Structure formats: structure tokens, C-alpha cells
Amino acid sequence: MELAQLRVFETLADELHFARAADRLGLTQPAVSRQIAALEASLGGKLFDRAKRSQVTLTATGALFLPEARAILRQAERGEALAKRSARGEVGRLEIGYVASAAWGGVAASLVRRFLTRAPKVEVHLQELETPRQIEELAAGRLDLGIFRTRPAYPTALKVQPLQQDTLQIALPDTDPRAAQPELHAADLAGARFILPHFGEEAGFLARLQALGEAGGFAPEIQPPVRDFLTVLTSVAAGLGAGLVPESAGALHLQGVVLRRVADVALNSGLVLGARRADSSPLVRRFLQMAQERPKSGHG
Amino acid sequence: MELAQLRVFETLADELHFARAADRLGLTQPAVSRQIAALEASLGGKLFDRAKRSQVTLTATGALFLPEARAILRQAERGEALAKRSARGEVGRLEIGYVASAAWGGVAASLVRRFLTRAPKVEVHLQELETPRQIEELAAGRLDLGIFRTRPAYPTALKVQPLQQDTLQIALPDTDPRAAQPELHAADLAGARFILPHFGEEAGFLARLQALGEAGGFAPEIQPPVRDFLTVLTSVAAGLGAGLVPESAGALHLQGVVLRRVADVALNSGLVLGARRADSSPLVRRFLQMAQERPKSGHG
DNA sequence: CGGTTTAATACAAAAATGGTATTAAAATCG
DNA sequence: CGATTTTAATACCATTTTTGTATTAAACCG
Numbered sequence: 285m286e287l288a289q290l291r292v293f294e295t296l297a298d299e300l301h302f303a304r305a306a307d308r309l310g311l312t313q314p315a316v317s318r319q320i321a322a323l324e325a326s327l328g329g330k331l332f333d334r335a336k337r338s339q340v341t342l343t344a345t346g347a348l349f350l351p352e353a354r355a356i357l358r359q360a361e362r363g364e365a366l367a368k369r370s371a372r373g374e375v376g377r378l379e380i381g382y383v384a385s386a387a388w389g390g391v392a393a394s395l396v397r398r399f400l401t402r403a404p405k406v407e408v409h410l411q412e413l414e415t416p417r418q419i420e421e422l423a424a425g426r427l428d429l430g431i432f433r434t435r436p437a438y439p440t441a442l443k444v445q446p447l448q449q450d451t452l453q454i455a456l457p458d459t460d461p462r463a464a465q466p467e468l469h470a471a472d473l474a475g476a477r478f479i480l481p482h483f484g485e486e487a488g489f490l491a492r493l494q495a496l497g498e499a500g501g502f503a504p505e506i507q508p509p510v511r512d513f514l515t516v517l518t519s520v521a522a523g524l525g526a527g528l529v530p531e532s533a534g535a536l537h538l539q540g541v542v543l544r545r546v547a548d549v550a551l552n553s554g555l556v557l558g559a560r561r562a563d564s565s566p567l568v569r570r571f572l573q574m575a576q577e578r579p580k581s582g583h584g
Numbered sequence: 585m586e587l588a589q590l591r592v593f594e595t596l597a598d599e600l601h602f603a604r605a606a607d608r609l610g611l612t613q614p615a616v617s618r619q620i621a622a623l624e625a626s627l628g629g630k631l632f633d634r635a636k637r638s639q640v641t642l643t644a645t646g647a648l649f650l651p652e653a654r655a656i657l658r659q660a661e662r663g664e665a666l667a668k669r670s671a672r673g674e675v676g677r678l679e680i681g682y683v684a685s686a687a688w689g690g691v692a693a694s695l696v697r698r699f700l701t702r703a704p705k706v707e708v709h710l711q712e713l714e715t716p717r718q719i720e721e722l723a724a725g726r727l728d729l730g731i732f733r734t735r736p737a738y739p740t741a742l743k744v745q746p747l748q749q750d751t752l753q754i755a756l757p758d759t760d761p762r763a764a765q766p767e768l769h770a771a772d773l774a775g776a777r778f779i780l781p782h783f784g785e786e787a788g789f790l791a792r793l794q795a796l797g798e799a800g801g802f803a804p805e806i807q808p809p810v811r812d813f814l815t816v817l818t819s820v821a822a823g824l825g826a827g828l829v830p831e832s833a834g835a836l837h838l839q840g841v842v843l844r845r846v847a848d849v850a851l852n853s854g855l856v857l858g859a860r861r862a863d864s865s866p867l868v869r870r871f872l873q874m875a876q877e878r879p880k881s882g883h884g
Numbered sequence: 885c886g887g888t889t890t891a892a893t894a895c896a897a898a899a900a901t902g903g904t905a906t907t908a909a910a911a912t913c914g
Numbered sequence: 915c916g917a918t919t920t921t922a923a924t925a926c927c928a929t930t931t932t933t934g935t936a937t938t939a940a941a942c943c944g
Contacts, residue, residue: 286587287587288586301921302921305651311903311905312902313921313922314903314922315901315903315904321923326664327664328672329668329671330670330864331864333862334923335862335864343864344865344866345667345671348670349666349667352659352662352663352667355659356659356663359652360656362652363656364626367649368627368628370630371629371645372628431754447755562635564643564938565643565644566644566645579939602890605889611933612934613890619890636941636942638889638942698936723895781887
């Protein structure tokens with residue numbers, strides 16, 4: 285017994301006419317005759333009475349089998365559709381990690397929102413984790429995707445793709461004399477007090493600042509960390525010190541604050557989207573592909 | 585998507601090893617590889633991860649599809665089994681008519697009982713109807729089988745097969761002088777009074793008796809009809825007259841009664857099993873075949 | 885690093901499936 | 915009632931699909 289035979293059987297049971305059934309199936313009449321004969325042989329009994337040529341009818345066995353055949357076909361169609369949706373990455377479950385800084389800019393939220401628009405049946409679970417933890421969890425298989433900050437290197441088991449190319453910039457009060465310069469050099473920042481955000485165990489900003497100090501030949505003085513970027517910028521505007529913030533923070537346009545690039549030190553700190561290199565999940569593939577289509581999400 | 589592919593998929597999902605799955609399926613390993621590849625192509629995504637050669641695993645899609653595939657296969661198996669049982673005549677419904685006289689001897693009951701032993705799932709409905717009515721109902725399709733008395737002819741749409749070859753015989757009190765003869769002739773019965781059974785509208789016995797009278801050149805005198813054969817025979821033993829009873833009534837061995845054949849008049853009155861000639865129902869075929877296997881049922 | 889295991893691929897043989905043409909049987913029409 | 919038409923089955927051939935054997939490529943293991 286094969287599904288193809290059941291499809292022929294169902295159609296013939298509908299039409300009760302070999303030639304018309306063949307037509308509906310895109311076959312010829314003899315093909316239908318043989319498929320039915322084969323099915324009947326495999327079941328060990330006739331399904332149709334064709335003693336009267338002009339009025340094919342279901343036998344008792346055929347009538348009994350018809351709802352069974354329909355059930356099998358419908359079940360098969362449902363299963364096939366489900367598998368296809370799954371293969372297209374439209375159903376399933378995704379564990380996605382994100383760094384807090386990806387949430388501020390709305391990058392994580394807008395990515396997930398875009399994905400769910402296309403694949404509403406996917407169950408997405410979000411977890412806020414710092415970059416190193418995400419890399420661990422990804423490798424362990426407890427995360428499927430991670431939205432985290434660029435690193436100098438990643439485990440070979442992971443692949444990452446750029447999400448947002450953020451440069452860290454220096455935020456200065458517009459009253460600061462250095463604010464007059466179009467761009468700064470590390471050495472210009474000697475003696476400045478720095479206001480840094482601190483989220484969980486994320487130590488990236490601190491590390492960058494220390495690198496900056498080394499390049500400029502000074503030991504940066506650090507204010508107690510604040511909770512978010514708005515506070516960093518407000519503190520800077522209040523003249524409490526300088527800030528180290530992602531370029532995208534400029535979108536806030538806070539009065540009394542200017543952002544300046546550091547010309548001689550690379551302070552790239554983009555967001556990347558990471559996944560297991562060997563991950564064959566269509567959901568992950570689809571998410572990665574979608575993220576690549578429009579590397580910068582709508583939000584500034 | 586085809587059932588054969590699902591069978592391969594299920595087995596491979598069990599074994600997670602192409603060669604072993606092939607073995608279980610009675611195929612070779614490349615055949616399994618290709619069947620899976622074909623199924624994956626038709627679904628538009630991978631079902632197995634075989635990056636690591638030594639550990640084939642289900643993908644998320646594969647894991648999702650496995651219960652679906654199992655459901656389809658089980659449904660197909662149930663449907664197939666049901667159709668096969670139906671084709672073998674083991675399920676369904678039979679409308680069977682019988683003449684009252686077939687019930688006395690237990691012919692109808694024993695036939696049905698034998699049939700139900702072999703096909704317990706068949707729903708049998710019995711209806712007591714006289715011969716002409718059964719023939720009507722059979723032709724109309726309201727009966728599937730009929731157990732009735734032989735007729736000189738039947739509609740061509742029907743086929744009948746012998747069930748029990750009953751000759752009608754004459755029952756006489758052993759005190760009757762004719763009881764001394766080993767067999768009678770029609771003429772011997774002139775002047776006898778006859779005791780006949782009368783059931784519903786069955787007029788067969790009366791008609792036979794009249795034929796007998798014609799052959800013997802006398803008008804038979806008829807006693808009021810009685811309800812059953814035992815009463816006929818008891819009346820005969822009491823000397824109330826002669827009886828006309830099926831040969832098989834002799835099995836009752838009633839004291840004081842003898843049964844005698846009528847040599848010169850054919851009084852065959854067998855029971856036959858009738859069905860529509862065109863009936864393709866496996867139940868009917870099976871019943872007819874069973875009845876033929878042992879033409880006389882266990883009962884005398 | 886070499887041998888072994890395992891899945892995929894290449895190729896030829898076999899099976900099945902489908903199509904065209906024809907036949908047989910029933911239905912329809914004159 | 916006979917001729918024509920309709921309809922399903924069959925014969926036959928071409929095509930496609932499936933299988934098996936042999937081989938290859940990759941991963942695993944010592």
C-alpha cells in the first residue's frame with residue numbers, strides 16, 4: 285500500500301469514473317485502472333464494483349476503507365506541512381541570549397520582533413547574559429543564538445556575523461576645551477575622570493578604557509559606575525567627567541554633551557550575532573539570514 | 585512523500601545507523617541513504633545530522649516529524665488491516681433471511697453460529713420470512729442471504745446452493761395398514777386425512793399435498809393446521825390422520841409413527857442458501873463457501 | 885599517522901510506472 | 915434487435931525510479 289495509490293483511490297471514490305478520476309489526477313485511464321488493481325491486490329479484495337461499466341460503485345470493503353484512506357491522507361498532509369514549516373524555520377523554539385547594551389538600542393528586541401513577524405509560530409526565549417557567558421552557553425548548546433559584543437577571537441565552534449558596527453566614543457561636556465577639537469587622541473584624555481556604565485559582569489567598557497589609558501600614557505580615574513547610558517550622558521552634561529559610550533548613544537541628542545572619536549585608538553565595539561557553526565537548525569539559519577538582509581535594524 | 589520513505593525514516597530514527605536500518609528493512613545501505621535524501625528533499629530540509637559519521641542524530645525537524653511519521657504509519661496500518669479483514673469477510677454486516685422450517689431443524693442457527701465462530705466481528709441480522717418474500721428481498725438488496733425452500737425456478741439475478749436435501753415424507757401411525765409397506769404410491773393415500781403444519785404464509789406444504797392428491801387421483805382431506813412438526817407427529821401417532829413432513833423430522837424418533845417415501849411423486853423440498861449472483865461482498869462469498877464445505881450442518 | 889568504520893556517490897541492472905493503442909464488455913440509440 | 919458509443923481492462927513499449935554492487939570520502943580509533 286502506498287500513498288499514491290490512496291490518492292488515486294480517494295479520487296476514484298469521489299468520481300466513480302476511471303477516466304474522470306484520471307483526468308483530475310493528471311494521469312491516463314489505464315494508469316488509474318492499474319493503481320486501483322494494485323491497491324486491491326495488496327488489500328486482498330475489490331474496492332470497486334465495475335460489473336456495470338457505466339456505474340462504478342464502492343464495494344462494502346471500499347466504503348469501509350474510504351474513510352480510512354482519507355484519514356491516512358489527511359494525516360500525511362498535516363505531517364508533511366508541519367515538517368515543511370519546520371524545515372523552513374517557521375516552527376520550533378529558539379534560545380537567544382543578548383547583552384544588556386543590545387537591549388538599550390533596541391537591537392535585540394527589533395531583531396526578534398522582525399523574526400516573529402515572519403515566523404509567528406516560533407517560541408523565542410530571551411536571556412540577558414554578558415558576552416563571555418553567551419559564548420559558553422552557545423558552545424554548550426543551551427543557547428541557539430547570541431547577541432553580544434565583538435571579541436578579538438571566538439571559539440572555532442562558533443560563527444558570528446556583524447549586527448551593528450558601534451564605535452565607542454568619548455562623551456564630553458560642551459564646556460570642556462577638548463570639545464572644540466573635531467577628534468581626540470588618547471593623550472588628550474590624560475587627567476580626565478571617567479564615568480562608565482556597569483551592567484552585570486560585563487567588563488568590556490572598563491577594559492577599553494584601560495587600553496585607552498595605556499595608549500595615552502595615563503591611568504584613567506574612574507567614577508563610581510552608573511546604571512545606564514542616559515545617566516552616563518547626564519553626568520557628563522553635569523560636568524562630572526567624561527564618558528565612554530557607543531556611537532549610537534549619540535542618537536539621544538542630549539543637550540550639553542558632545543561625542544568625539546578617538547583617532548589613534550581602535551574602539552570598535554560592534555554587536556554581533558553568534559551561533560554554532562555546525563547548527564543545522566532551519567530556525568537558526570533563517571534568523572541569521574534575516575539579520576544579514578538588513579544589517580542595521582530600523583532603530584538608530 | 586511516500587509511505588515507503590516514512591518506513592525507512594522511522595527505522596533509521598530508531599537505529600540512528602544507516603547500515604543497521606538497511607538491514608532491518610531488508611535493503612542495502614545506499615538505498616536507505618537515497619530514500620532519506622528523497623524524503624528530505626520532498627520536505628525541504630534535513631531530518632538527520634550526519635556531520636559526525638559515527639553518530640547520526642535527528643535534527644529538530646526530524647524530531648518534530650518523527651511522531652508525525654509514526655502516526656501516519658500506524659494509521660495506515662490500521663486502515664490496511666481493517667480493509668484486509670473486510671476483504672476476507674471478517675467484518676461488516678449480513679442480513680440473512682430464513683424460513684421457519686429452517687429454524688426447527690436448527691439449520692439456520694447452526695450455519696450462523698459456524699460463521700460467527702470464524703468471523704466474530706460480523707454483525708448478523710436474522711429475519712424470519714417465507715420463501716417468496718426472501719427471494720423478493722434478496723433481489724431488492726434488503727437481504728444478503730436467504731435460507732429458504734427449493735423452488736422450481738429462481739430469478740436469474742439470484743444464485744442458490746443446496747443446504748439440506750430434505751424429501752417430504754408421509755407420516756403414518758404404525759397401526760395404519762399402509763405402514764407395513766416399505767414405500768407408498770400416491771394412490772395409496774386416497775381417503776386419508778392429512779395434518780399439515782402452517783407457518784406464516786408458507787404455503788409449500790399445502791401445494792405439495794395438492795400435487796400428491798392429483799397424482800393419486802383423490803382430493804386430500806385436510807385437518808386444521810397445527811403449529812409445529814412435533815404436533816403433526818403427535819397427532820399422527822394419536823391416529824388423527826397422516827402427516828406430510830420433511831424427512832429430517834424422522835430424527836425425532838416419535839413412538840408410534842413411521843415415515844414412508846412416496847415412490848411415484850417427487851416431493852423434494854430441500855433447504856437452499858440463496859444470494860444475489862452479482863454480490864461481490866466477501867462476507868457473502870465467505871458464507872456461501874462455508875456452507876458448501878459441509879453441506880449438512882452438524883444437526884440432524 | 886594508518887587502519888577501520890560509516891555514509892555518500894557512480895554506475896549498471898531490475899522493477900515500476902506511465903503512456904499509446906487495442907480489446908472486451910456494457911450501455912445507448914436507431 | 916443490431917450498430918454505435920462508452921467505458922474499463924489489457925498488451926506493449928518507453929521512461930523513470932529503485933535497487934544493488936563497487937567505490938569514494940570522511941570521520942573515528944588506536
